[in-house]
Structure formats: C-alpha cells, structure tokens
Amino acid sequence: MSHQPARICAVITETTVAAAQQAIKRASAAADLLELRLDYLRDFDFTRTENLRSLLADKALPVILTCRAVDEGGKQPLDEAIRLPLLIEGAKQYADYCDIEAAHFESAEKLSPDLSKLIISYHNFAETPANLDAIYERLLTIPAAIHKIAVRANHLNDTLAIFQLLQRAEVEQRPLIAIAMNEVGAISRLLGTAYGSRLTYGALADDQTSAPGQFTCDELQTVYRINQLRRDTRITGIIGNPVAHSVSPVMHNAAFAALNLDVVYLPIAVADLASFFTAFVQPESRRMNWPLCGLSVTIPHKVAVMKWLDEVDESAERIGAVNTIVVAGNRLKGYNTDAQGAMEPLEKIGALKGQRCAVLGAGGAARAVLYGLTQRGAKVTVLAREDRKARLLADEFQVQGAALDTFSQHDFDILIHTTPIGMRHHSEGESLLEPAALAACKIVYDLVYNPLETRLLKAARQAGCVTISGLEMLLAQAALQFELWTGQKPSVELMRHAALKKLGPAG
Numbered sequence: 294m295s296h297q298p299a300r301i302c303a304v305i306t307e308t309t310v311a312a313a314q315q316a317i318k319r320a321s322a323a324a325d326l327l328e329l330r331l332d333y334l335r336d337f338d339f340t341r342t343e344n345l346r347s348l349l350a351d352k353a354l355p356v357i358l359t360c361r362a363v364d365e366g367g368k369q370p371l372d373e374a375i376r377l378p379l380l381i382e383g384a385k386q387y388a389d390y391c392d393i394e395a396a397h398f399e400s401a402e403k404l405s406p407d408l409s410k411l412i413i414s415y416h417n418f419a420e421t422p423a424n425l426d427a428i429y430e431r432l433l434t435i436p437a438a439i440h441k442i443a444v445r446a447n448h449l450n451d452t453l454a455i456f457q458l459l460q461r462a463e464v465e466q467r468p469l470i471a472i473a474m475n476e477v478g479a480i481s482r483l484l485g486t487a488y489g490s491r492l493t494y495g496a497l498a499d500d501q502t503s504a505p506g507q508f509t510c511d512e513l514q515t516v517y518r519i520n521q522l523r524r525d526t527r528i529t530g531i532i533g534n535p536v537a538h539s540v541s542p543v544m545h546n547a548a549f550a551a552l553n554l555d556v557v558y559l560p561i562a563v564a565d566l567a568s569f570f571t572a573f574v575q576p577e578s579r580r581m582n583w584p585l586c587g588l589s590v591t592i593p594h595k596v597a598v599m600k601w602l603d604e605v606d607e608s609a610e611r612i613g614a615v616n617t618i619v620v621a622g623n624r625l626k627g628y629n630t631d632a633q634g635a636m637e638p639l640e641k642i643g644a645l646k647g648q649r650c651a652v653l654g655a656g657g658a659a660r661a662v663l664y665g666l667t668q669r670g671a672k673v674t675v676l677a678r679e680d681r682k683a684r685l686l687a688d689e690f691q692v693q694g695a696a697l698d699t700f701s702q703h704d705f706d707i708l709i710h711t712t713p714i715g716m717r718h719h720s721e722g723e724s725l726l727e728p729a730a731l732a733a734c735k736i737v738y739d740l741v742y743n744p745l746e747t748r749l750l751k752a753a754r755q756a757g758c759v760t761i762s763g764l765e766m767l768l769a770q771a772a773l774q775f776e777l778w779t780g781q782k783p784s785v786e787l788m789r790h791a792a793l794k795k796l797g798p799a800g
C-alpha cells in the first residue's frame with residue numbers, strides 16, 4: 294500500500310456470501326480498496342480457506358480480509374484455530390492484506406503470516422486512551438506492513454490525538470491507519486488521509502456502517518472529495534451540536550467543487566466551545582495544524598461563540614448572534630448572514646417597506662428576521678407564546694409585540710414563522726395557526742426547511758397565499774457565507790440540488 298493514493302476503503306458487511314459477492318463488484322465504483330468483514334457472514338464455511346477463491350473471484354480492488362474477534366467488535370464467536378489461519382492463508386493466497394488485532398498476534402505469529410500483507414490493529418470502542426502514544430509504540434513492536442489504531446472519540450480533543458499520531462507516523466515514515474470513531478471523530482475520517490492515514494473506511498450504503506461515525510463511500514468520494522484533499526486544502530465547516538444531519542456540508546462542498554476551489558467543508562460536532570477554540574481555532578493556542586479559513590455556527594453556539602472572536606460586524610452585534618466566522622490571518626471575525634439570507638427570498642417578491650409583517654416566535658432566528666425587516670422599513674409585530682417575551686424583543690427592535698393567540702386580531706401582509714413547530718423529527722404535521730387565520734396574508738414564509746412544505750405552508754398554499762420554504766433562506770445565508778470565505782459567488786442552483794438530494798424526495 295506504499296503506492297498512494299489508495300484512500301477510500303469500502304467495508305463489506307453483508308451477511309450472505311451472495312450479497313458479499315455483489316457488494317465486492319459494486320465497491321470498485323465507490324472505493325480504492327475494500328475490506329471484507331468475514332465475521333458478518335452467516336452462510337460461510339470458515340473452516341475452508343479455499344472458499345475465499347469464489348468469494349473473491351470478481352474482485353477488482355485490493356482486498357483486506359478481516360474477521361474480527363468478538364472482543365474487538367466481531368459479529369460472531371469463532372475458534373481462533375479457525376479464524377487466524379483463514380486470515381493468514383487467505384491473505385497469502387487470495388487477498389492483499391489481512392487485519393489482525395495486536396492482542397491476538399501471539400497466536401497468529403505461529404502461523405507465519407506474510408508480513409508484507411499484514412495490518413496489525415488496535416481498537417477501543419469505549420474511549421481514546423490517554424496513553425495512545427504508548428499503545429502505538431507497543432503496536433510498533435509487532436512487525437507489519439501497516440499499523441492501525443481505531444479509537445472512540447468522546448471529545449473533539451480525542452480527534453486531536455489521532456492527528457498527532459498521524460503526524461508522528463509521517464515523521465517516522467511508518468504506514469499508519471488512524472481513526473477516531475463516533476460523531477466527534479468525523480474530521481479524522483474526512484481529513485485523516487490528507488494528513489497521512491493510509492486509508493479511511495466507508496460504508497457502501499447508509500444502513501451498512503460497520504463503526505460509529507462512518508460515512509458512506511459515496512459521501513467520502515463525491516461530497517468530501519477525499520482523494521483530492523491535501524494538507525494545504527483550506528478548511529471550512531459547521532460547528533454545532535449535533536451536526537451529523539446538517540445539510541450545509543453537501544451544499545458548500547458541491548459549490549466548492551463546481552468552482553474547482555481547494556476548500557473542504559466539514560461537519561464538526563462541538564460540545565465545548567472553549568476547548569474547540571483553544572485547540573482548533575485560536576491561531577496563538579491551537580494544536581491542530583490546519584489551514585482553517587472559516588466556520589458556520591449553528592445551534593447551540595450562535596450567541597456564546599461571540600466572546601471567542603476578535604471582531605463582530607455591526608449586524609451580528611445588533612442581532613446578538615454570529616452564524617459565520619471568517620479567519621483572516623490571525624484574526625477571527627464574526628458575521629450574521631441569517632438576516633440578509635432571510636430577507637432575500639422576500640425581496641425577490643417585492644419591497645418590504647411599509648409591509649405589515651408578523652414574526653411568529655421570539656428566538657434566535659426571529660432576532661435575525663426582525664433586524665432584516667426593520668432595516669428595510671417593514672411594519673413589524675412579533676408574536677410569541679409568552680406575551681412578555683414578545684414585548685421584550687419588540688422593545689429591543691422598536692416594533693410591536695403581542696401574544697401569539699392574538700394573531701387573528703391583526704391584519705398582516707406577510708407572515709414569517711420562526712419557531713421549530715412543523716419540523717421533521719420534532720413536530721412534523723403540526724402548525725401554530727389554523728388555516729382560516731392565514732387567508733388575509735399575501736405571503737407565508739416558514740423558516741423550517743424540512744419538510745419543504747410544512748403543514749403551515751400547505752394550509753397557506755390552499756388559502757391562496759404565496760408560500761416560501763425555509764430552504765430559500767438556508768440557501769441564501771449559505772451563499773453569503775460562501776462569498777465571505779472565498780470572495781466568489783457560488784451556484785445557488787447547485788447548492789439547492791445538493792440540499793434537495795440530501796433532504797430526500799419528500800424534502
């Protein structure tokens with residue numbers, strides 16, 4: 294495996310030989326090599342190594358044979374006297390590598406493995422041990438073609454330990470595969486190969502992942518362009534908690550690719566802002582050596598992030614939240630593209646000056662919308678389930694405030710819904726307003742984008758209102774972020790296409 298680039302390794306986790314054979318064929322379009330997880334197979338005769346001949350008959354990629362022991366994540370108990378010869382002889386005769394756990398090497402050694410085909414691995418599904426360096430050193434005492442360390446990251450700094458290990462291996466010129474599992478380990482799966490890991494593992498389908506936090510090969514290849522990432526590829530990403538289902542990576546990465554920009558956008562699950570900024574962002578303290586150029590900020594960090602920045606632009610200051618960070622040299626500057634992003638879809642329909650606007654909800658998104666509307670001279674009333682909250686916010690932005698249940702007592706041209714009600718996996722199918730209350734509005738705009746047509750928007754459409762989905766804001770605020778980082782305008786249609794694909798056919 295010294296001949297790089299062989300980077301994406303498709304993990305085959307089928308439970309039948311026939312399905313595994315099909316998957317081996319499919320893998321050649323999706324990956325650079327494949328790992329066949331024999332321990333997943335239910336109808337395979339493990340006692341006969343020559344059974345691998347037909348199983349691997351159609352292999353077009355280099356193959357790693359793996360048959361995990363149960364204590365290292367294996368799917369079925371197998372006698373070591375069967376498991377180890379299968380791997381060692383299988384690699385010699387039919388495959389390119391076998392992966393054997395360091396803990397089981399003593400028995401394996403007696404079987405004279407071909408060291409040029411041996412991957413020696415260490416797994417820890419519970420944590421990233423503090424003595425990872427010592428573990429690595431112990432691993433190195435076992436001769437092998439490649440060493441592998443896969444540990445569970447419980448904190449983003451655990452991922453840092455993986456990058457430090459990769460750096461060490463590179464300096465010492467030792468082939469290493471190093472991965473931090475779990476959602477917080479995602480950046481090691483995405484950037485690891487650019488930073489020296491010999492490969493990163495991917496599933497062939499969403500429901501076939503073999504370890505926590507694993508991406509699909511398709512995501513690695515087409516969304517994150519793993520094979521093109523280098524150490525100097527500029528880094529952007531979204532920080533929030535959680536971020537695994539964010540639509541932003543597919544949108545931004547599609548736009549970077551279309552403009553041929555050497556920039557990648559990563560999902561970065563951040564629970565603790567202080568340690569993230571210290572270890573990964575602040576130029577003077579960071580331990581992660583990467584060319585970070587910008588970040589999107591989402592729930593729950595939009596307000597708290599402000600104290601970590603050197604500068605915050607006027608609109609973000611007024612809104613009281615930052616959704617975009619630009620890293621310019623040693624300075625971190627915060628922006629809020631939500632306000633302009635929220636207004637653009639409305640302004641495409643007409644000017645907002647003098648329009649009577651209802652803003653439902655009094656949270657973070659409402660603040661951005663209020664800022665945008667008041668800047669444009671709209672006549673705004675903010676309505677919240679708690680009258681007190683509505684009035685407090687209204688006073689701050691010098692607009693009217695009222696309780697949500699008084700909605701039908703007012704006349705509005707435009708309704709902007711900024712609560713999460715109606716959102717998928719939250720309260721899908723619900724709406725804060727009865728359809729009859731919408732008839733007088735000309736435009737109904739729901740900031741919720743999943744589903745694309747919420748119950749509120751469906752009722753508004755049926756009442757004859759012009760409707761706007763939250764997807765429009767999502768795209769507009771993302772396009773503005775993209776411009777802040779790159780100075781270039783992205784293709785919004787391409788971003789839309791990527792977002793719709795990720796959201797699924799029904800949005």
Ligand code: NAP
Nearest residue numbers: 654655656657658659678711712713740741742763766767
């Ligand atoms: P937030 O700060 O938590 O605010 C949520 C607001 O909704 C609060 O005022 C809350 O009232 C209110 N609320 C929640 N449940 C309610 C209910 N059952 N009845 C009445 N009011 C209720 O959240 P946010 O950041 O503003 O985000 C809100 C929504 O906007 C989310 O769905 C988010 O996905 C969407 N959003 C979309 C975009 C986009 O680009 N399309 C951008 C930003 C946000 P209390 O204060 O009384 O709890």
